[in-house]
Amino acid sequence: MAIEPVLKLENVSFEREHKILDNINWQINSGENWVLMGLNGAGKTTLLSLIYGNFWATSGRIQVLGQTFGYTNVFELKKRIGFVSTAMQKQLPENHLAEYIVLSGKFGTINIHNEFTDSDLRESKQLLQQLGGESIINKPYRLLSQGQRQLVLIARALIGQPELLILDEPCNGLDVFAREQLLQQINQLTQLPHHPALLFVSHYTEEILPDFQHILLLKSGKIFAQGKRDSILSEKILSNFYPQPVKLVPTVGNRFAVYPR
Ligand SMILES: Nc1ncnc2c1ncn2[C@@H]1O[C@H](COP(=O)(O)OP(=O)(O)OP(=O)(O)O)[C@@H](O)[C@H]1O
Numbered sequence: 001m002a003i004e005p006v007l008k009l010e011n012v013s014f015e016r017e018h019k020i021l022d023n024i025n026w027q028i029n030s031g032e033n034w035v036l037m038g039l040n041g042a043g044k045t046t047l048l049s050l051i052y053g054n055f056w057a058t059s060g061r062i063q064v065l066g067q068t069f070g071y072t073n074v075f076e077l078k079k080r081i082g083f084v085s086t087a088m089q090k091q092l093p094e095n096h097l098a099e100y101i102v103l104s105g106k107f108g109t110i111n112i113h114n115e116f117t118d119s120d121l122r123e124s125k126q127l128l129q130q131l132g133g134e135s136i137i138n139k140p141y142r143l144l145s146q147g148q149r150q151l152v153l154i155a156r157a158l159i160g161q162p163e164l165l166i167l168d169e170p171c172n173g174l175d176v177f178a179r180e181q182l183l184q185q186i187n188q189l190t191q192l193p194h195h196p197a198l199l200f201v202s203h204y205t206e207e208i209l210p211d212f213q214h215i216l217l218l219k220s221g222k223i224f225a226q227g228k229r230d231s232i233l234s235e236k237i238l239s240n241f242y243p244q245p246v247k248l249v250p251t252v253g254n255r256f257a258v259y260p261r
Contacts, residue, residue, distance in 0.1 A: 003029075004065065005028060006163060007026070007027065007028040007197075008061075009027070009050075012024040015058045020043050021050070025223070028164070028197055028214075030163075030197060033190055034197075034212065035201075035208050036201045036215075039243075042219055047218065053069060064164070080162055082164070083157065084166065086170075094142035097139065098144065099137055100121075100124075105158075105159045105160045106123075108160065131151060132185045146173055147179070147181055162196045163197065165197070167200045171207055190211040205233065205248070210255070215233070217237070245260070
């Protein structure tokens, strides 16, 4: 039996007062880690909203985890997708310990009472450990740094065993040290057995880890380029993608930053 793609968009467009997304064709296969990049207003958030079933495409076909929007129960489908965005941070109970917040993801709720077992709680702590977040176990959410809160949200999404994990600009607002730490933790995630396909949204090339093997560049609502990391991270492509020519500078561990020329 053929394995269904994790995500398949065919000729997808989305309009409000104007065309926000135009003829998007894109496929994510099982086990792939993708980066979605675009400048402000490129249409990234809108594209994520379509993938997560919050908006309906004006035209085209969207298939997520083998289900086609319009022919499936979106609520059930959402249980199979992990979605992490900084906006979610405000919804979580500040006084709850990190491991309980993670655990709430297993039940798809914000607040948990006594519906969990000791083994559920162990699983939650173990997941934080596996992601390099041992030090935040037993700490109330309100005392966690921005980066630690992001890690809790990621673990919370992971405990529901999603088949697709969307990380919407997870490094936003982090200082350079916290960002590096979170990126290393995300890197650990990609090493976990049976980890979900990853869709990592970012503005910055320097956040593209070596394990993020595929990149989609979105510009003014259209796909500017998509493909393997090594082919997309080129000065020629990026100089046309950005509003002015750029220089691609190696940073650490086969990662690159861009600077205007
Ligand atoms: N509901 C809406 N009605 C009309 N226009 C919208 C709506 N939502 C988004 N837009 C417009 O669509 C374009 C894409 O917005 P979107 O938020 O998807 O971009 P983005 O790439 O996520 O940007 P950013 O990086 O700034 O978050 C923008 O021009 C935005 O103003």
